[in-house]
Amino acid sequence: MANNKINLTLKKFEQYEHRKVLRENRIKVDKNKIDLQRKIMIGEIFLKHFPIALEFTPDKLSEKNKLILEQLEDFIEALSKCQQAYQTIEDTLLR
Numbered sequence: 001m002a003n004n005k006i007n008l009t010l011k012k013f014e015q016y017e018h019r020k021v022l023r024e025n026r027i028k029v030d031k032n033k034i035d036l037q038r039k040i041m042i043g044e045i046f047l048k049h050f051p052i053a054l055e056f057t058p059d060k061l062s063e064k065n066k067l068i069l070e071q072l073e074d075f076i077e078a079l080s081k082c083q084q085a086y087q088t089i090e091d092t093l094l095r
Contacts, residue, residue, distance in 0.1 A: 050075075 047053055056068045 050072065052068055053072060056065050
């Protein structure tokens, strides 16, 4: 009798763990879908304003690709610094 209760409890625990793993996987898949959609939307906006990025071929590391990536990286870094400066000014004004 006690052995049956232990087995039943173990089975319920295993079921709970299985459902927990399934729930975590579902959350992870949903998050990945949202992340992918976000990346696609941002990529479309980026390509609209920087069509030079369409000349980049991801599977080749040619000098042309290196130059395109270097130019885009420099621009994005400068843009990031502008955003940081803007945020600093905004934070100062809101104090």
